[in-house]
Amino acid sequence: MSDFNQKQIEILQVAEQLFAEKGFDGTSIREISKIAKINIAMVSYYFGSKEKLLESLILFRTSDLKLKLENLFDEKVSPLQKIEKFIAFYIEKVNSNKNMYQILNFENSTKKRVLDSAVFTAIKKGNLQTLKNIIKEGQDALVFKKNVNVELITPTILGTYFYFNMNKPFFGEIFNLESENDFNDYVKFHLTKHIQQTVKALLIYEN
Amino acid sequence: MSDFNQKQIEILQVAEQLFAEKGFDGTSIREISKIAKINIAMVSYYFGSKEKLLESLILFRTSDLKLKLENLFDEKVSPLQKIEKFIAFYIEKVNSNKNMYQILNFENSTKKRVLDSAVFTAIKKGNLQTLKNIIKEGQDALVFKKNVNVELITPTILGTYFYFNMNKPFFGEIFNLESENDFNDYVKFHLTKHIQQTVKALLIYEN
Amino acid sequence: MSDFNQKQIEILQVAEQLFAEKGFDGTSIREISKIAKINIAMVSYYFGSKEKLLESLILFRTSDLKLKLENLFDEKVSPLQKIEKFIAFYIEKVNSNKNMYQILNFENSTKKRVLDSAVFTAIKKGNLQTLKNIIKEGQDALVFKKNVNVELITPTILGTYFYFNMNKPFFGEIFNLESENDFNDYVKFHLTKHIQQTVKALLIYEN
Amino acid sequence: MSDFNQKQIEILQVAEQLFAEKGFDGTSIREISKIAKINIAMVSYYFGSKEKLLESLILFRTSDLKLKLENLFDEKVSPLQKIEKFIAFYIEKVNSNKNMYQILNFENSTKKRVLDSAVFTAIKKGNLQTLKNIIKEGQDALVFKKNVNVELITPTILGTYFYFNMNKPFFGEIFNLESENDFNDYVKFHLTKHIQQTVKALLIYEN
DNA sequence: AATGAATGAGTGTTCATTCAT
DNA sequence: CATGAATGAACACTCATTCAT
Numbered sequence: 001m002s003d004f005n006q007k008q009i010e011i012l013q014v015a016e017q018l019f020a021e022k023g024f025d026g027t028s029i030r031e032i033s034k035i036a037k038i039n040i041a042m043v044s045y046y047f048g049s050k051e052k053l054l055e056s057l058i059l060f061r062t063s064d065l066k067l068k069l070e071n072l073f074d075e076k077v078s079p080l081q082k083i084e085k086f087i088a089f090y091i092e093k094v095n096s097n098k099n100m101y102q103i104l105n106f107e108n109s110t111k112k113r114v115l116d117s118a119v120f121t122a123i124k125k126g127n128l129q130t131l132k133n134i135i136k137e138g139q140d141a142l143v144f145k146k147n148v149n150v151e152l153i154t155p156t157i158l159g160t161y162f163y164f165n166m167n168k169p170f171f172g173e174i175f176n177l178e179s180e181n182d183f184n185d186y187v188k189f190h191l192t193k194h195i196q197q198t199v200k201a202l203l204i205y206e207n
Numbered sequence: 208m209s210d211f212n213q214k215q216i217e218i219l220q221v222a223e224q225l226f227a228e229k230g231f232d233g234t235s236i237r238e239i240s241k242i243a244k245i246n247i248a249m250v251s252y253y254f255g256s257k258e259k260l261l262e263s264l265i266l267f268r269t270s271d272l273k274l275k276l277e278n279l280f281d282e283k284v285s286p287l288q289k290i291e292k293f294i295a296f297y298i299e300k301v302n303s304n305k306n307m308y309q310i311l312n313f314e315n316s317t318k319k320r321v322l323d324s325a326v327f328t329a330i331k332k333g334n335l336q337t338l339k340n341i342i343k344e345g346q347d348a349l350v351f352k353k354n355v356n357v358e359l360i361t362p363t364i365l366g367t368y369f370y371f372n373m374n375k376p377f378f379g380e381i382f383n384l385e386s387e388n389d390f391n392d393y394v395k396f397h398l399t400k401h402i403q404q405t406v407k408a409l410l411i412y413e414n
Numbered sequence: 415m416s417d418f419n420q421k422q423i424e425i426l427q428v429a430e431q432l433f434a435e436k437g438f439d440g441t442s443i444r445e446i447s448k449i450a451k452i453n454i455a456m457v458s459y460y461f462g463s464k465e466k467l468l469e470s471l472i473l474f475r476t477s478d479l480k481l482k483l484e485n486l487f488d489e490k491v492s493p494l495q496k497i498e499k500f501i502a503f504y505i506e507k508v509n510s511n512k513n514m515y516q517i518l519n520f521e522n523s524t525k526k527r528v529l530d531s532a533v534f535t536a537i538k539k540g541n542l543q544t545l546k547n548i549i550k551e552g553q554d555a556l557v558f559k560k561n562v563n564v565e566l567i568t569p570t571i572l573g574t575y576f577y578f579n580m581n582k583p584f585f586g587e588i589f590n591l592e593s594e595n596d597f598n599d600y601v602k603f604h605l606t607k608h609i610q611q612t613v614k615a616l617l618i619y620e621n
Numbered sequence: 622m623s624d625f626n627q628k629q630i631e632i633l634q635v636a637e638q639l640f641a642e643k644g645f646d647g648t649s650i651r652e653i654s655k656i657a658k659i660n661i662a663m664v665s666y667y668f669g670s671k672e673k674l675l676e677s678l679i680l681f682r683t684s685d686l687k688l689k690l691e692n693l694f695d696e697k698v699s700p701l702q703k704i705e706k707f708i709a710f711y712i713e714k715v716n717s718n719k720n721m722y723q724i725l726n727f728e729n730s731t732k733k734r735v736l737d738s739a740v741f742t743a744i745k746k747g748n749l750q751t752l753k754n755i756i757k758e759g760q761d762a763l764v765f766k767k768n769v770n771v772e773l774i775t776p777t778i779l780g781t782y783f784y785f786n787m788n789k790p791f792f793g794e795i796f797n798l799e800s801e802n803d804f805n806d807y808v809k810f811h812l813t814k815h816i817q818q819t820v821k822a823l824l825i826y827e828n
Numbered sequence: 829a830a831t832g833a834a835t836g837a838g839t840g841t842t843c844a845t846t847c848a849t
Numbered sequence: 850c851a852t853g854a855a856t857g858a859a860c861a862c863t864c865a866t867t868c869a870t
Contacts, residue, residue, distance in 0.1 A: 430807045431779040435732045436731055437644055437645075437646055437647075438644075438647075438730055439643075439644055439647040440644075440646040440731065465692035516730055520644065520727050520730070521786050522787060522788065522790075523723055523727070523786075524643055525642045525643065526642075526643045526644075531790060531791075534791075535791055535794070538791055546763075547763035551825070562818075563811065563815050565783070565792070565795055565796070565813065566811075569780075569781045569784040569785045569792075570777060570780070570781045570784075570815075570816075571630050571788055571790075572780075572784050573776075573777070573780030573781040573783055573784030573785070574773065574776045574778075574781070575776075575780070576780055576783065576784060577775075577776040577777075577779050577780030577783060578773070578780070579730075580726050580730050581729065581745075581776075582727055583738060584742055585736070585772070586744055587742070589772070592728075601707065604770065604773075605773065608770045608773040608777075609777075610819075611769075612777055612822075612828075614820060614826075615822035615826035616818060616822045616823070618826060619821075619825060619826035
């Protein structure tokens, strides 16, 4: 799937961690090389530059960001169940790639670097289309109402998750989440359910 | 309200803009001083250090971040209308302070700097309490259902907005928003409505 | 005449010396700052960059490169004497700026950097014109012959000097020149005379 | 004559070109290896080091630098004609090895590297002796005058050429030389003649 | 009260070279 | 015999900060 060797992958993993923790500009190559226990020249040697390291990292993780749901929908399940599965799947995917999403969210907001948005736009559009198909199916089956802004549902799904994640200390205090494990469990069992409830209500309730 | 002089305020405004655009680490004091047309030494002189400049900036803007809704709820309006107002008010506030929120969101995610979270926690808790009061009122009036995770509603409200904002290029393309004005109009008229719909559905619909 | 302060001038002098000795690329900012006993950041601080240091150096010395001969020719002297004076003056000027000429000669040959040749072209053309005027005068007085390629006389004058200078070790051995002083004396008394003889012969002798 | 294999010769040729264009320090092994389409390690492998590559290059070209005039002077020609031939031959040789001379001129001026001057001294002395023989012959035949500094004639011959060459842009403009071909033609037909005229005048004209 | 001058530490990057294979 | 992988040292340059005035 990727043509990075073991050393390169180690560097990418360290970089991912640090970029997520401290931002791209807040992370120095020296720091990466120190933690990854490699020579400082290796980053330039392997990736060309710090910026290209970021690009490589994105490339390395991009395949992980695509939702692979095709087979998920072969089965005979109701649109409602499909929505639930879609959300659970999406949140789980994002949560298990949270470092990468943290990086992308920030670097995307920044006007400094222009990440190759064509790739991401394509992924987003693909995911959006999947969602649209499910909703269309539900609307045709008269289960879902019609006057809903489908494009804004993804912001609600992911935005809820990201906001929760960005304010981890706050919600950690509120919900008494002490470990990374606690956090992940909360996401899996409560946050996901909340988002599912929210979206289902939006799709079903007429107002 | 604040004890910053005119020059300091100018610096803070430039810093806010640049920190939002390029991140804290991606912005140099040189750049700030150049744009603000002040001497480089002035930042350290006025604020002590770059880090303290950020703290001052947060302090300077913090009062803007508090929702001032007290008087809003004196009137006799239904809980549903109150929720709508609350959301509209919240989004409008956040959108008009988006640079500051952009900075806070990122710096908060970062493990590098520990912003004085006591202040923000207090603000967040205050806003949360306001929301809780409204919902309690609606539940008591049997308009809202009971099994809802109130603490996760703010993530839905703000998260939807932030995700939309962070992916401005994507949604700009989808919704054909060409100017900052178009964007603000879309937020005001469509995104706000979507969030209101979503939260109302969640609060009312039983599932 | 120049707007460089004392520290800057010191740096320029050290840079001139080192650039002449080791070439621009062979000289590091570290070395300059060490010898000039200044902080390494000062070069960038004062001049912007290493390349701009070179430009500043050229600017600093450019005025020295112009032949100021005007007053020299007010007097009633023969064209032959004027040629002799011109050559003596030119060689003396070049020899006392030999470091600068060494730098210019090399950097000019190099395709890497394009020194602002407009300035130098102007100087060269000015000097050439001075020479042309003298020769014209001699030709009008029927002292000098006509079929001479005036433009190639400067190459003969300066080229002879530079070749001698570039092969200092060789000629030092041949002529037993042991010190810088010996060298300068040889230039002043013998090389200059040789060049004068050469040019005069060329201008007078018919072949 | 040389024990360099084809690959080594290719490297030497590329190095010669680049050293002439950008100087020794301005040229990186990476660049050489890229253009010569060889592995970076090959330079060190074949030549030991970058510095030794330069030495090898000089060694490789040294034989080209010797004037092979022996057979030229078997014939019954006048000293004047011999001088003319000597100059034409010398200039032609130097011009066709101009890259190498460019390198030597610079690296010789530099105090950084001490090129094995014994070899060059020998060559120069040999060439000088040839010239001396011719001039002696002319003086004995009472064609040339006696009071001439023979050792300074080579500086005049080569210096004129080098100065012309180092200021190619300037003379290109003056003489309207647009291509390398134009330049070479000018050297061959006009510059050479000028130098011949100059030296002949110096040798014949009494002053 | 304000600033120009200056600096040490740190930045990303390139260098020639080495070495295991 | 030849080379891809790797590296320590050095590179030019920028950083936030200090300090004398």
